[in-house]
Amino acid sequence: MRDVFLPRSLEKLWTYLDESPGALVFAGGTDLLVKTFNGFPEGEALVCLDRIDELKEICQQGESIWIGACATHSGMVASRLVRNTLPALWKAVGEIGSPPVRNMGTIGGNICTASPAGDTLPPLYAMKAEVEILCREGARRLPIAQFIHGPGATGLQKAEIVSAVRIPKPQGLNLQHFEKVGLRSALACSVASLAALARLSPDRVVEEVSLAWGSVAPTVFTCPQAEETLVGRPLCAASLREAAEIVRHRVRPISDVRADAEYRRTVAGNLLLRLGTLS
Amino acid sequence: MKTTMIEVGYPAARFDARSKVSGEEKFAIDYSREAILWAGARRAAMAHAMVRGIDTSRARALPGVHAVLTREDVPGTNRQGIIHKDQPVLAGSRVRHCGEPLALVLAEDRDVLEKALGMIEVDLEPLEAVFDAAEALGADAVRVHESGNLLHKAVIKVGDAGGAFDRCDVVIEDSFEVPGQDHAFLEPQNGLAWQREDGRISMIVSTQAPFRDRFEIAHALGLDPGAIHIVSPCLGGGFGGKDGATVQCLLALGAMRAGGRPVKMVWGREESFNAGYKRHPVRMWYRVGAMRDGTLQCIHCKLIYDTGPYAHLGVEVMALGMEHACGPYRVPNTLVEGWCVHTNNPVSGAMRGFGVCQATFGIESMMDLLASKLGMSRLDIRLKNALRRGDKNGAGITLVNSTGILPCLETLGGHRLFQESEQWKKLAGPYKKRGVGIAATWNAIGYGRGLPDSAIARVELTREGKIRIYSSVSDMGQGNSSAFVQMAGQILTQDASHLEIIQPDTDLAHPSGSSSAGRTTYTFGNALIAACEEMKEKLLHRASLLLMLDEPAGLALLPGIIKHLPSGREIPFDLLGRLFPESDRMAVKQFVMPVARDTLESENEFKLGFPHLLFSYGAHLAYVEVDELTGKTEVKEYLCVTEGGRVINPACFDQQVHGAVVQGLGYGLMEEVLTRQGKILNPNFTNYIIPTSMDVPDITSLCVETEETTGPFGMKGIGEVGMNAPLPAIAGGVEDALGCRINRSPLTAARVLAALDARGVNR
Numbered sequence A: 001m002r003d004v005f006l007p008r009s010l011e012k013l014w015t016y017l018d019e020s021p022g023a024l025v026f027a028g029g030t031d032l033l034v035k036t037f038n039g040f041p042e043g044e045a046l047v048c049l050d051r052i053d054e055l056k057e058i059c060q061q062g063e064s065i066w067i068g069a070c071a072t073h074s075g076m077v078a079s080r081l082v083r084n085t086l087p088a089l090w091k092a093v094g095e096i097g098s099p100p101v102r103n104m105g106t107i108g109g110n111i112c113t114a115s116p117a118g119d120t121l122p123p124l125y126a127m128k129a130e131v132e133i134l135c136r137e138g139a140r141r142l143p144i145a146q147f148i149h150g151p152g153a154t155g156l157q158k159a160e161i162v163s164a165v166r167i168p169k170p171q172g173l174n175l176q177h178f179e180k181v182g183l184r185s186a187l188a189c190s191v192a193s194l195a196a197l198a199r200l201s202p203d204r205v206v207e208e209v210s211l212a213w214g215s216v217a218p219t220v221f222t223c224p225q226a227e228e229t230l231v232g233r234p235l236c237a238a239s240l241r242e243a244a245e246i247v248r249h250r251v252r253p254i255s256d257v258r259a260d261a262e263y264r265r266t267v268a269g270n271l272l273l274r275l276g277t278l279s
Numbered sequence B: 001m002k003t004t005m006i007e008v009g010y011p012a013a014r015f016d017a018r019s020k021v022s023g024e025e026k027f028a029i030d031y032s033r034e035a036i037l038w039a040g041a042r043r044a045a046m047a048h049a050m051v052r053g054i055d056t057s058r059a060r061a062l063p064g065v066h067a068v069l070t071r072e073d074v075p076g077t078n079r080q081g082i083i084h085k086d087q088p089v090l091a092g093s094r095v096r097h098c099g100e101p102l103a104l105v106l107a108e109d110r111d112v113l114e115k116a117l118g119m120i121e122v123d124l125e126p127l128e129a130v131f132d133a134a135e136a137l138g139a140d141a142v143r144v145h146e147s148g149n150l151l152h153k154a155v156i157k158v159g160d161a162g163g164a165f166d167r168c169d170v171v172i173e174d175s176f177e178v179p180g181q182d183h184a185f186l187e188p189q190n191g192l193a194w195q196r197e198d199g200r201i202s203m204i205v206s207t208q209a210p211f212r213d214r215f216e217i218a219h220a221l222g223l224d225p226g227a228i229h230i231v232s233p234c235l236g237g238g239f240g241g242k243d244g245a246t247v248q249c250l251l252a253l254g255a256m257r258a259g260g261r262p263v264k265m266v267w268g269r270e271e272s273f274n275a276g277y278k279r280h281p282v283r284m285w286y287r288v289g290a291m292r293d294g295t296l297q298c299i300h301c302k303l304i305y306d307t308g309p310y311a312h313l314g315v316e317v318m319a320l321g322m323e324h325a326c327g328p329y330r331v332p333n334t335l336v337e338g339w340c341v342h343t344n345n346p347v348s349g350a351m352r353g354f355g356v357c358q359a360t361f362g363i364e365s366m367m368d369l370l371a372s373k374l375g376m377s378r379l380d381i382r383l384k385n386a387l388r389r390g391d392k393n394g395a396g397i398t399l400v401n402s403t404g405i406l407p408c409l410e411t412l413g414g415h416r417l418f419q420e421s422e423q424w425k426k427l428a429g430p431y432k433k434r435g436v437g438i439a440a441t442w443n444a445i446g447y448g449r450g451l452p453d454s455a456i457a458r459v460e461l462t463r464e465g466k467i468r469i470y471s472s473v474s475d476m477g478q479g480n481s482s483a484f485v486q487m488a489g490q491i492l493t494q495d496a497s498h499l500e501i502i503q504p505d506t507d508l509a510h511p512s513g514s515s516s517a518g519r520t521t522y523t524f525g526n527a528l529i530a531a532c533e534e535m536k537e538k539l540l541h542r543a544s545l546l547l548m549l550d551e552p553a554g555l556a557l558l559p560g561i562i563k564h565l566p567s568g569r570e571i572p573f574d575l576l577g578r579l580f581p582e583s584d585r586m587a588v589k590q591f592v593m594p595v596a597r598d599t600l601e602s603e604n605e606f607k608l609g610f611p612h613l614l615f616s617y618g619a620h621l622a623y624v625e626v627d628e629l630t631g632k633t634e635v636k637e638y639l640c641v642t643e644g645g646r647v648i649n650p651a652c653f654d655q656q657v658h659g660a661v662v663q664g665l666g667y668g669l670m671e672e673v674l675t676r677q678g679k680i681l682n683p684n685f686t687n688y689i690i691p692t693s694m695d696v697p698d699i700t701s702l703c704v705e706t707e708e709t710t711g712p713f714g715m716k717g718i719g720e721v722g723m724n725a726p727l728p729a730i731a732g733g734v735e736d737a738l739g740c741r742i743n744r745s746p747l748t749a750a751r752v753l754a755a756l757d758a759r760g761v762n763r
Helices: A009-021 A030-037 A072-076 A080-085 A087-093 A099-104 A107-112 A121-126 A224-230 A237-250 A261-276 B017-022 B057-059 B110-119 B161-167 B210-221 B246-255 B271-274 B312-323 B356-374 B378-385 B407-412 B421-426 B478-490 B518-546 B573-579 B649-669 B727-737 B750-760
Strands: A025-026 A044-047 A058-061 A064-068 A130-135 A138-143 A146-148 A162-167 A175-181 A192-200 A204-212 B036-045 B050-057 B065-069 B099-107 B121-126 B149-156 B170-178 B190-195 B202-205 B228-231 B263-266 B282-289 B296-307 B331-339 B434-446 B455-460 B465-472 B500-502 B555-559 B561-564 B569-572 B585-590 B614-627 B633-643 B698-703
Touching: A009 A044, A009 B057, A025 A030, A030 A107, A064 A080, A072 A080, A072 A087, A072 A107, A072 A121, A080 A087, A087 A121, A087 A175, A087 A192, A099 B356, A099 B407, A107 A162, A121 A192, A121 A204, A130 A224, A146 B555, A175 A204, A175 A261, A192 A261, A204 A261, A224 A237, A237 A261, A261 B750, B017 B561, B036 B110, B050 B099, B057 B065, B057 B110, B057 B698, B065 B110, B065 B246, B099 B246, B149 B312, B161 B282, B161 B296, B161 B331, B170 B356, B170 B518, B190 B246, B202 B210, B202 B246, B210 B228, B210 B246, B210 B455, B228 B649, B246 B263, B282 B356, B296 B312, B296 B356, B312 B331, B312 B356, B356 B378, B356 B434, B356 B727, B378 B407, B378 B434, B407 B614, B407 B633, B455 B518, B455 B573, B465 B478, B478 B500, B478 B518, B518 B555, B518 B561, B518 B573, B518 B585, B569 B573, B614 B750, B633 B649, B633 B727, B649 B698, B649 B727, B727 B750
Parallel strands: A025 A044, B036 B263, B202 B228, B296 B331, B465 B500, B633 B698
Antiparallel strands: A058 A064, A064 A162, A130 A138, A130 A162, A175 A192, A192 A204, B036 B099, B050 B121, B065 B099, B149 B331, B170 B282, B190 B202, B190 B263, B282 B296, B434 B614, B455 B465, B455 B585, B555 B561, B561 B569, B614 B633
């Protein structure tokens, strides 16, 4: 037997968390379900955030886009705001899992699971998103790269939840790209992925670029050296090849049943070359 | 509901579509009874070991555990198997693969069952093991069985392959390798069994072979086959994976020890992977000789089938693969050598394409290589050598029946997709390479010589005035029962509301062979036609009695009635149903498939299942696009042309072809049972990758009709033939795109990228 709490307000949530300090907090439950297959710890209460409406909102707040932690992937796919202002994230959430997984899974869950293969993470890293953390006493914010420590490890403290992610509205970018490589065209765990944002001059000189890779290191991989190589030069096969070489040297991929490290390493670099083909 | 006339040749919706869509149709897994016990097996999880001891005391002591059974509790031979009886129901002294069952637990619920399985203490002493079939053939290899690792070696020989190579203008050689494939059916292996008061055991089970199951269970457990009653509801997928005991012997054993309570066993997905059998991994070596104009002269090949520790249908799978190893071509000199080898890998057995889809990869790849070598088109070299009726095939059989590979290839060649190949290839985007591959294929139908391929159909007029068909061949989704209704409707002029079909029940229907080998509709259909014709004559004669007619002239069967057309008088079916006794209201007829008559040099190489008389044919084309950055290969368009005699239902025909192509695309691009030390690394759908709808292109299915004069309404089975060609068609497309051939399947992104990098592709 296990208690499952379904609070409908933050006030209720804090009460439940006080009563069951060891409770496991979840949202859509898509990752939790998988954990239960491999011996889920017995006894601990579950607290579901899914019914707290204020955590589901997606809105613009000044120069940021605010996405509530319980916004589902389907919700983001349907959001014009996400589609128009955050196309790389929009592309990523549209490719997560399958329709039922997208209907249940949330952005907050994807962040807290902190898998190197979490598909929302490369766009969030590339866009320098901040994670909003809430507890009864108040809120704090952390850049996503500081919030996520390693596979499954985050800076979330006891009695805290992730309430939202705040994304600076991209300004003047004319390249916003996400590509995922999985073992099939849907319902696939990412084997390597790349989110890329760039501002190009009219003659395609890179003025600003931000890159982030999934599934090629213990956390999302960023590479300032590769970005520096690209800035100030036209976005072309030659410069991208140079950057790709740097990336291949710096990624720290693992071998698993889905792919070996060498494949991930090669593809991490190769994915950059695609940027040269985007108009 | 709209009442439709049921006729042959019309693409009617399946007879059982409504019950499937609405959920009314019950599969084996849906059955339950009062007071069931749940059965589960404790498995070895070690590939090769001696059993030092099994301590079941803690599990037995757990409240809610009804019984814990081990080898000591198994009566009879403890050996299951279809032809070779070599697989223990419960292993007692030695473990030969990770899925080997060591103990059977009966428990009140599934939670207790799981707990009890974990409490059984198994003491295994690991033995050295062998996981490579070629290595297993070595003189000092670890022995999986005392008798050695070679289950069977066979040679099919026609003409003089040795001498003929010297006379060839061109000789090419290459090697290929294919891994195991899982059937990945939706409904896992499962069943429900109970011992009745009279001692008989009844079992509702997801099976392709209800009548044969009785003998397999009886042999293993020392029972009278007549004391076993099998009910086979519609299957949630079979694909060969339920052709032979899965849960059957364990369930019967459980039922014997359950004190009359029903026992239910449902394998979880991982258990289904670990304990169920797989398609055989095969290594192939080919040598092909031809003249300058492309005429095939000789083929020599060696095929090594890894059958795992137990035979299952390994020898028969290999026999069929060897019989097809030279492709649907005229080859006067052939030497096909096969080794069926034991290893400590998972057990290999029957699967759609039964040995043929592996060999098709070999021979079709060789045909592409030969075309390149000779500067011929891939289509032309196939057209040049394609079998025609009257030719001898590569196994030495004279093709006296329908032989449609040539029209299949011609239709493919005339199709827009073939004609527009070159233009399509030119439109590849940046970092994309496009190629087009084709493959020809064939697949025998029936069991082959030495094992009578028989079916007995029973048709009855019920008291309520309906025509009832007692099917004795399982419907695993291929639509055979719908075809049977169509055949009966055609002959007896009935609509859907006057027809019903009972799924196989060994106490009600008459013994027939399994639902497999492309023979289900062919063999049972032929028996059914004879039974329906007898029924028709009977109905007309009985009606003429009631109408006081001297003879049945002028009488016609119409939906639910018999009408005297000259006078307009009618006799309703239900009146006949009430007036005549049951023994008079039925017709029972048998059909046995004809066999090949040639005397062959190699005919004693196999005890049964070789050779075959009837084949279906197919020609496939794949538009393939490779991403040079990721290696990902996508099939963008697919064309398949199939010849299976005449078509009973064009919609079902296309569905069978589509399903086979999708399963074949999975086999070609992504499906692979990965093992390390005999343990499956991807025993679930998280990491055993099968295609989703997003991975499947538009599939154009075209039919080339011939008349198979021995077939029911001229048909042959086409359930398997479509499975064989996608892998070689895709591999040919990838070669066309990249200029390099990948000889190891599936063609995963990693393999394709490695091949690209090996060629130093400049990005």
